[in-house]
Amino acid sequence: MKKVSLKDIAQKAGVSTALVSYVLNGKEKETRVGETIARRIKEIAKELNYHPNHLAKSLRSGKTHTFGLIIADISNPFFANIARVVEDEAKKNGYTVIIGSCDENADKSWDLLNVLVNRQVDGFIIVSCENSENQIHYLKERNIPFVLLDRHFPDIQTDFVATNNYKASYDAGVHLIRGGYRNIGLIAYKSDMYHMVERIRGYKHALADSQIDFHANWLKEVKFETMEQDVKTAIDEIMSADQKVEALVFATYGLAINGLKYINELRLQVPSDLAIVSFGQAEVFDLYYCPITYMRQPLEMLGKTAVEFLLKKMKNPDEGMKQILMEAKLIARDSSMAKSAWPAG
């Protein structure tokens, strides 16, 4: 009933634990273990259903073959899916992932980081939240390998894997403009995070490049914590402004969900009353009565590459920084249909 250890096998075979360890680790050749006894040891191991104690292994080797994945918001299906990709990819490489969500809260993120560091994880993949720069510096100081995913800090030299948010947002804007929309709004988070800044910048540039004057009240920045109410207010304002908006970009999945709910409440028709393009991705976008155009981020590639970078970093910490920006792809659906294609009515 109690656990079987090397010692138990050694005892039963009448040899030292060293021999058992050598054999079970496939080092019989290098360490010249007798063939007969090697076979016997393997037999006994199987017979006793031996499984090595990873704690002991890890303590000795300093490697846990585990890494931490700290995610800004696991209730966002985009991140949930990324988590899945990361987990699968890690498993393929013999690693276990411990996932934690900090819910966009830097303090929670600190706690998670500490718990995981104390559990001796070998490295981190992190989707950073606002005001968590200190945590990145901490990891750098302690020489703990990590890769930033989806969000990064331009002022800190780190490995990262992210989307080209400027480009994605620019493309979203251009797409709507080409569809004949000119008064275009953007609902984003109020945040200093670079990815959000870039999404706003891309949107503005798209307008500017088409000689559309940007109106300050087309851009609404809402707080994550009070998103539900703020989004309603934002839409109210945006729809009643002097330069009433005819198309709207949601900068994240969460904003889109809340926005679409309210748009339904208001009985606004998409796209005739309001065209929509959103970031994020989820089944909701397919199932909405008017399927939602969205920027598809290369989820699979993002996750896989992050794991790849991390594994490389752990193997060779002194190699140069690996940084990559991937392109998002606009998936055009009815919610942003060109005005010219609108059904009569």
Next chain:
Amino acid sequence: MKKVSLKDIAQKAGVSTALVSYVLNGKEKETRVGETIARRIKEIAKELNYHPNHLAKSLRSGKTHTFGLIIADISNPFFANIARVVEDEAKKNGYTVIIGSCDENADKSWDLLNVLVNRQVDGFIIVSCENSENQIHYLKERNIPFVLLDRHFPDIQTDFVATNNYKASYDAGVHLIRGGYRNIGLIAYKSDMYHMVERIRGYKHALADSQIDFHANWLKEVKFETMEQDVKTAIDEIMSADQKVEALVFATYGLAINGLKYINELRLQVPSDLAIVSFGQAEVFDLYYCPITYMRQPLEMLGKTAVEFLLKKMKNPDEGMKQILMEAKLIARDSSMAKSAWPAG
């Protein structure tokens, strides 16, 4: 840069590691450590930013303060949310959770179980998949504490926390019948799992209790692996049968998503062409043009109770089995609107 251990502190303080251990574990009183040196040790610990090595602690104590959560399908938001609840609740109790998804595959589930057992997790919360009874027996034999969540095996004596699926399904049926629907279909998984069997049983009883003759082609059992295609076929058949169906119950979230997509393709109007009630819960149900009626399971309570049971089990393995069935609540929306309330047209 390298990690700070008890020994480092001991050296700096000029004492043995034992003293340091006592002090940092708050056992200064019982072990009568001198006040002066105790204070000094704490100072040095803080100064060196000491954090204990949990591997070493665990190896010694045999407790990792970690448990495994094996989930049948993490891409199902119902389970994703449960995972979140479990994680939060565990954290409150000082436990870390390692989550794994087996994607309804018993082999994968075995792998996960083994990985986690070898990592010496203290216990398991498991959403079982089909044909994984042997795994449950294995845990029982090895005396590893566990609690089954959401799904259980009536033939195996275990702790479990689940929903009363019979009742939920019965209620769904009755709700539709009261709304004036009589030809009612059910799309479920082809599975021997008890929760699915119960959902089918409840549905049939609801019909029977209202003197509605059950037609075999109202019930479609599809395979998880080929769900997308199977659901389409099922809906085609169900809508063209002799006794064409006018209302449909989806036994899971995944089935609902696929079903609704196809219903959109077919341009069927909900609820006039087809009324809907679904299990599972997600934002999609709110955002659908005709909000979907669903059975709300007590997600929060399920997760919390599972953790509670597990902690109790770990503390006191010999206490009796804890088993609980919780009630789901029908959330009525437009998708199952009573026929009498249909807008004219």
Next chain:
DNA sequence: GCGTTTTTATTAATCGATTAAGCATTCTCA
């Protein structure tokens, strides 16, 4: 002052596995 507590701190075994170093044998070949 000498034996007895009380107080305070140390020693060393332990958890389970790894691995460098060392000790016997047996083998090889000049």
Next chain:
DNA sequence: TGAGAATGCTTAATCGATTAATAAAAACGC
């Protein structure tokens, strides 16, 4: 035949923390 090589296995230190057993020093009693 005997020095050196090859073979086969054991010893013991190590990872970092815990803790029972024990020792040393100080305080106390008479």
